[in-house]
Amino acid sequence: MNSPLLQARGLRLALPDLAHKPLFGAAPMKRILHDVGFALHTGGTLGVIGESGSGKSTLARALTWLLPPQAGDVLFEGRPVRAFTPAELVAYRTRVQLVFQDPMSALNPRRRVRAIVTQPLRALGRLAGADDGVQQSAALLRRVGLAPNLADRYPHELSGGQRQRVGIARALALQPAALIADEVTSGLDVSAQARIVALLDELRRDTGLALVFISHDLSLVRSLCDEVLILRHGEVVEQGESARIFAQPQQAYTRELLDAIPLPEPDPGWLERGLPASA
């Protein structure tokens, strides 16, 4: 097999714990990621599952080197990102794009959709100053299943699902090799979720886009990802082929997560099974 497109090895990351900062002196460091690793190939899909505070979003930032980890390596096409020159780092970030959870705060409310989705092209000088990017934005919007005439709208004039597609369209502007989607479906209703998942799956099949899909929704991860990684308190609880982990979870924590998912089938005893009561 060829070398993986994106690889993480032994990532360790700690951040200052401001909640416990003494009045004078430095805040103690809090461990956020501890020995996290995976390999992602072109066209591959990795689901990262974890509850709030498990380090999912920090992992997204570490992978894009927005928060460089203290130890461990991220390798892109076999080369360590740690050794990249500033110019190489910019080039790397065009190849690995982030899509955020809340499109309302990730999209500039004062700019039209056209300006938003073509901004990456403009920032890298791939769109001349006079060019308003009508063609590029139309192509990008079509790519994510939106009507090109939405380019004239502002973000608040779109539905939640449409806004999230705009976020994806912007991430696709630079034709990345990998997309890191951080909770892109939370806050959407089931139907809008299904559309986003279908879109990501289609992009993967058509263009070989590799995907890191970060989510707390195990069912969505199951329907989209070949591999999963389960994070808890910054540590990998279990990782591997998604079919195996969902069918035969090895760890108690994974089973607990799976049991907590309400499947759409009436089951009077479900509520009282498992889990301690208080928080």
Add this chain to the structure above:
Amino acid sequence: MTEAMTAAMSAAISAVTTPAPGAALAPPAEPVLSIEDLHVEIHQAGRISPILRGVNLSVRPGQIHALVGESGGGKSMVTKAATGLLPQGAVISQGRIVLDGQDVTRWAEPRWRTLRGRTVSMVLQDPLTALNPVRRIVAQMGDVLRLHQGLRGAEAAGECIRLLDQVQVRDPERVLRLYPHELSGGMRQRVVIAMAWACRPRLIICDEPTTALDVTVQKQVLRLIHRLAGEGQGVLLVTHDLGVVAKLCHSLSVIHGGRILESGTVHDVYAAPQHPYTRALLAATPRFDRPGHSLVPVADALIDQLIQEGRQYDLDRRVTA
């Protein structure tokens, strides 16, 4: 709507009043909320757009009834009408709302204030916006107790602790002194539920109460809501999650385009959903236990279904407000 569908719907509605074997329905009692043929219109810039088109719904004491549908289907409008919080320009043009035996359809704001918190209260999706960020929990819970029960000082503090204890918050004395941002999402939602529960309202409307929570925390909060209903409160749960409905609710109404398309006990509707839209919602619900189950967004599934059944359905009637 075809005659066959109307017949199926009325059959399903009558099923609500006669509990199916095994379903944990409370014995029939006067509904705490009854909405009859409710029509709501938005009047804006000389245009009238219908938002609700004849909604029928009832919640009995001890019953957890779900209102299920996609964003824009009219779910929130129903909850707003039932709490007297319809936005400017929204007008009830037909039908009535009966809350705990009182016809509140034409009530003005001052009268509503006597009901909210005491007879009906709400738990919203995002507890961080429901709570005031610059006040400690004790002050916010204290407001509710002072306003509706006249409790002050040590008496109020004692009641706060008792309430937090009831929603299974560990170490309530400490939590009371904290600000909302110092709590986890699940803890915040417990505090909001405790506040909604403070005056033992007859009806609690929960609008997507667990959408923002992790699955394990979600399960704990669902248990809590279940326990509250066990004490005789009526609960109207607004959600798009058919998984949550299946596990928590006794009955449900499916809303789309401002209309109730199907109502019935959870048992009956899940066993044999009558309306294609209900089937489409189920098809869009992800299931980790069925690897072959590919998600179908609602509109697509619905269109497939309608083509198969050779039926017409006006998809453009979706309400976008």
